[in-house]
Amino acid sequence: MKCKICGSANISQVIDLGKQPFANKYPRNKFEIFKEKKFNLKIFFCKRCKASQIKRIVNRKILFEDYYYLSSVNKKLKEHFENLSFKLKKYNFVVDIGSNDGILLEPLKKLKISSIGIDPSKNVGKIANDRGLKTFIGFFDNRMIKKILKEYQKPDLIVASSVVTHLKNPILFSKNIKEFIKKNGTLIIEIEYLQNFLKNVEYERFYFDRPFYYSANSIKELFKNVQMKLYDIERIDVHGGSLRFYIKNSLDCKITKRCEKILNNEKQTLNLNTFKLFNKKIYQHSKYLKDQLIRFKRRNKIVIGYGCPARVSTITNFSKINSDLIKYIIDDSPLKQNRFTPGMHIKILPRKNNLSNINVVMVFAYEYFKDIKKIFKNKKVIFFKPIPFTKLL
Numbered sequence: 001m002k003c004k005i006c007g008s009a010n011i012s013q014v015i016d017l018g019k020q021p022f023a024n025k026y027p028r029n030k031f032e033i034f035k036e037k038k039f040n041l042k043i044f045f046c047k048r049c050k051a052s053q054i055k056r057i058v059n060r061k062i063l064f065e066d067y068y069y070l071s072s073v074n075k076k077l078k079e080h081f082e083n084l085s086f087k088l089k090k091y092n093f094v095v096d097i098g099s100n101d102g103i104l105l106e107p108l109k110k111l112k113i114s115s116i117g118i119d120p121s122k123n124v125g126k127i128a129n130d131r132g133l134k135t136f137i138g139f140f141d142n143r144m145i146k147k148i149l150k151e152y153q154k155p156d157l158i159v160a161s162s163v164v165t166h167l168k169n170p171i172l173f174s175k176n177i178k179e180f181i182k183k184n185g186t187l188i189i190e191i192e193y194l195q196n197f198l199k200n201v202e203y204e205r206f207y208f209d210r211p212f213y214y215s216a217n218s219i220k221e222l223f224k225n226v227q228m229k230l231y232d233i234e235r236i237d238v239h240g241g242s243l244r245f246y247i248k249n250s251l252d253c254k255i256t257k258r259c260e261k262i263l264n265n266e267k268q269t270l271n272l273n274t275f276k277l278f279n280k281k282i283y284q285h286s287k288y289l290k291d292q293l294i295r296f297k298r299r300n301k302i303v304i305g306y307g308c309p310a311r312v313s314t315i316t317n318f319s320k321i322n323s324d325l326i327k328y329i330i331d332d333s334p335l336k337q338n339r340f341t342p343g344m345h346i347k348i349l350p351r352k353n354n355l356s357n358i359n360v361v362m363v364f365a366y367e368y369f370k371d372i373k374k375i376f377k378n379k380k381v382i383f384f385k386p387i388p389f390t391k392l393l
């Protein structure tokens with residue numbers, strides 16, 4: 001196996017998360033549970049570009065045409081994209097790849113910045129179009145580029161937030177960007193940062209939807225190959241600590257100090273040893289989580305979960321946690337309600353009528369804990385982050 005970002009053969013398996021289902025497929029009923037498939041989830045690390053990747057890349061069509069994640073449900077994420085939109089005032093035409101329900105297109109429209117979105121999910125893309133936020137439904141590929149360029153000019157800014165991690169073929173993506181973007185145009189990429197997963201023991205961020213876990217060095221390599229230059233990196237506060245990369249369609253620009261610093265830091269700290277240590281912690285923390293849940297059960301405590309993002313699947317399937325230990329999970333997205341979690345089949349319910357007689361809340365959507373805590377005001381419950389198992393106050 002070769003690295004699908006830089007082509008190096010210097011690649012080794014570093015994590016084995018066992019048999020896992022698709023983390024964003026929430027079965028509706030017994031029949032869909034019966035049809036559910038599981039595959040081995042193994043993570044590899046490339047010593048050259050310092051990225052991680054999954055060997056098995058599941059057909060993107062199966063995963064994304066029918067999707068259940070609505071960005072705009074998350075207040076914090078909405079704020080994040082509003083803030084980003086203010087930075088984009090100087091651009092003439094913005095294309096948002098993976099625009100979801102129009103979470104960035106909406107504030108751009110308010111600022112009168114010309115913009116369109118591209119999203120593969122028919123159901124989510126329709127929501128955006130119905131709200132008057134122009135969204136092309138389909139994957140970002142050659143055909144899509146031709147279709148857009150028939151009606152629009154080349155964009156001087158492309159945004160790809162939480163997208164590159166989901167790609168099947170990053171090299172092809174970089175070539176397509178090069179073809180699509182205006183000369184001297186800017187590409188903004190946002191990713192959840194691998195270094196942060198490792199630091200915070202967030203193995204739950206690995207699942208089949210996302211075959212690639214980038215380092216700053218791997219982003220630099222990927223776009224260097226198409227004569228584009230990574231020149232700045234911002235640390236941002238979404239998805240438990242992410243990076244925002246600025247890449248210019250020109251080799252003629254200066255690299256910022258903070259960009260250089262992150263690139264150099266990876267060279268020193270991101271290696272096989274980091275993963276060895278991480279792997280050990282995964283087992284320790286998962287066992288501890290399960291032991292705690294068993295303890296609650298013995299003491300007749302009612303435990304529920306709050307928030308059902310994809311990570312619920314990775315954690316519960318790896319730690320073998322089912323509805324014996326977590327009675328149900330509340331999620332505010334109507335698309336997930338009254339379905340089951342992938343693999344372990346814990347019921348997902350709406351907030352309404354399901355907040356009484358609870359002792360313990362496992363906060364899976366821990367980024368939104370402040371908001372979640374408010375929902376339970378006047379109720380005597382204790383909150384925990386599942387991995388690493390931590391009491392939340």
Ligand SMILES: [Zn+2]
Pocket residue numbers: 003004005006007008046047048049050051
């Ligand atoms: Zn590589």
